[in-house]
Amino acid sequence: MTVTLVTGGAGYIGAHVVRALQAAGDDVVVVDDLSTGFRDRVDVPFVRLDLADAGAPDALAAVFAEYAVDTVVHLAALKDVGESVAEPERYYRVNVLGVVHVLDAMRRAGVPDLVFSSSAAVYGEVDRDGVDEQQPCAPINPYGRTKLVGEWAIEDATRAWGLRAVRLRYFNVAGAGDVTLRDRIAANLIPIVVEQVRRGAAPRIFGGDHPTADGTCVRDYVHVEDLAEAHVAAVGALRSGRTAGAAVNIGTGSGASVRDVVDVVGAVTGRPVRPVVDAPRAGDPAAMVADPGLAHRLMGWRARRDLIDIVRSAVD
Numbered sequence: 001m002t003v004t005l006v007t008g009g010a011g012y013i014g015a016h017v018v019r020a021l022q023a024a025g026d027d028v029v030v031v032d033d034l035s036t037g038f039r040d041r042v043d044v045p046f047v048r049l050d051l052a053d054a055g056a057p058d059a060l061a062a063v064f065a066e067y068a069v070d071t072v073v074h075l076a077a078l079k080d081v082g083e084s085v086a087e088p089e090r091y092y093r094v095n096v097l098g099v100v101h102v103l104d105a106m107r108r109a110g111v112p113d114l115v116f117s118s119s120a121a122v123y124g125e126v127d128r129d130g131v132d133e134q135q136p137c138a139p140i141n142p143y144g145r146t147k148l149v150g151e152w153a154i155e156d157a158t159r160a161w162g163l164r165a166v167r168l169r170y171f172n173v174a175g176a177g178d179v180t181l182r183d184r185i186a187a188n189l190i191p192i193v194v195e196q197v198r199r200g201a202a203p204r205i206f207g208g209d210h211p212t213a214d215g216t217c218v219r220d221y222v223h224v225e226d227l228a229e230a231h232v233a234a235v236g237a238l239r240s241g242r243t244a245g246a247a248v249n250i251g252t253g254s255g256a257s258v259r260d261v262v263d264v265v266g267a268v269t270g271r272p273v274r275p276v277v278d279a280p281r282a283g284d285p286a287a288m289v290a291d292p293g294l295a296h297r298l299m300g301w302r303a304r305r306d307l308i309d310i311v312r313s314a315v316d
């Protein structure tokens with residue numbers, strides 16, 4: 001039996017990852033401080049712990065020993081870009097120190113395999129489709145920078161002591177496996193538009209003159225259940241020695257514009273939607289779509305769900 005410890009497992013993505021790992025036959029333990037997570041999302045052994053605390057490496061090493069953990073999926077982090085601009089110290093503390101503490105505990109306890117939640121935010125302002133992992137990293141906000149520093153710490157550990165790691169760079173995650181696992185903090189486009197349409201409010205579109213087919217920003221929306229399955233694929237690839245410290249994009253490879261999203265929400269909810277176009281936001285790239293080819297080559301993973309599946313699961 002393999003035992004995977006999921007940090008941040010009470011979070012939106014983490015709870016889906018826990019469920020997917022269980023479905024694949026792993027035993028799962030969750031570590032989370034419940035700062036943005038919810039205890040009722042998961043029904044597995046649970047340890048409440050702030051991973052940025054000075055005592056976290058010792059506490060975590062004890063959890064590894066108690067449950068005979070052999071793999072870690074490290075999702076616990078803060079993820080609000082605007083908040084990271086206002087409070088960078090808190091973001092570096094949680095997102096960077098958290099990684100360092102996880103690595104420290106893994107090294108001491110001899111836990112070999114790590115899957116890390118990174119983000120397309122590490123690339124910065126890339127304005128095109130088909131962004132692959134060769135794209136230079138140039139994050140433009142503290143959140144993206146903390147994710148990149150976390151990646152560097154992991155790369156250095158793979159060189160120093162033989163850690164086996166894969167860094168998953170998620171594009172725009174949305175949707176839900178079921179209503180209990182839904183994102184409860186509406187901070188991304190799809191939950192925001194769904195909420196506005198439910199209230200009968202007009203969704204706001206930032207920028208209608210971008211150099212895209214319909215003038216609105218294009219993004220790569222990946223269903224959270226596809227993303228969860230990518231973690232299962234990553235764990236399998238790690239255990240068979242196939243990923244060799246790689247950074248891997250997790251996206252669908254096809255873009256949807258803000259207007260597409262608004263139209264699909266209107267079609268799925270059956271409500272009339274008349275968006276209002278506002279001024280563009282500073283630092284919002286026109287298009288950001290993954291080349292997910294490496295995920296398929298290394299891990300045999302490919303997204304199976306589309307934008308309609310995503311919106312349906314966010315609305316039902």
Ligand SMILES: NC(=O)c1ccc[n+]([C@@H]2O[C@H](COP(=O)([O-])OP(=O)(O)OC[C@H]3O[C@@H](n4cnc5c(N)ncnc54)[C@H](O)[C@@H]3O)[C@@H](O)[C@H]2O)c1
Nearest residue numbers: 008010011012013033034035036037050051076077119173
């Ligand atoms: N949601 C997205 O679109 C997206 C995109 C790219 C990357 N990510 C990354 O995915 C991961 C999960 O994001 P999410 O959307 O599920 O967010 P979330 O806020 O729902 O989940 C984060 C979880 O981590 C826990 N946590 C935070 N700080 C902690 C600490 N110091 N110690 C222990 N636990 C702590 C929270 O309580 C929460 O349960 C994050 O690393 C995030 O950066 C998310």
